[in-house]
Every structure is written in C-alpha cells, then in structure tokens.
Amino acid sequence: MLRATILYDEGIGKIDVIEHDSKLWLVPVWNEIPEKKSLVPAIMIRLDTLRHSGPHQKGDTQYTVNNPIPMSALRGEPTVGYEVVLEPNILVPDPKFLH
Numbered sequence: 001m002l003r004a005t006i007l008y009d010e011g012i013g014k015i016d017v018i019e020h021d022s023k024l025w026l027v028p029v030w031n032e033i034p035e036k037k038s039l040v041p042a043i044m045i046r047l048d049t050l051r052h053s054g055p056h057q058k059g060d061t062q063y064t065v066n067n068p069i070p071m072s073a074l075r076g077e078p079t080v081g082y083e084v085v086l087e088p089n090i091l092v093p094d095p096k097f098l099h
Helices: none
Strands: 002-008 010-019 022-033 038-046 063-065 084-086
Touching: 010 038
Parallel strands: 002 063
Antiparallel strands: 002 010, 010 022, 022 038, 038 084
C-alpha cells in the first residue's frame, strides 16, 4: 500500500493512498472486513486534484501533500475544494493477511 505525508490542523501525519478508477485517493479511515481478509475505505479524499509531489522513490512515503488538509475533510465531511467519498464499494486486501 502506498503512503503520503500530510499536513493537518494537529501537525504532520502519514496516511494510506490507493489507486481507484485511475485516480489517487487518500484514505484516513478504514473499515475491516475480517471474514474477507479485506479493508474498505470509510473515507476517501481525492489526492490527484490536490497540490502534491511524488511519487517519491526514497523514504517511507511515496507522496507529499503540499497544503494542509482540513480536519473536516479527514472526518469525511463535505469540504470546499476537496472531493470526499464515504464508504465506496471497494475491497482492498488487508496487508496483515498477505504474509
């Protein structure tokens, strides 16, 4: 799974990134589906419409978001300038079951 470094109200953090429908999405919250050994994004924020850099070849994150992301978007609330999607119908293999 890809990762991004973000700025938000409380400082700097790292967040998962997935590709879906040829678009990049930040995933701040996941729901687990243990019986399917999968994760479902609870919240997705479109990354490729935000100012960002990457993909980076070195380091523990592949992308860096250049501007702070409002907590409202990270909580899944409608936020001007951010494409936020709640509970899309996407299953992602849970990395803890891939070993």
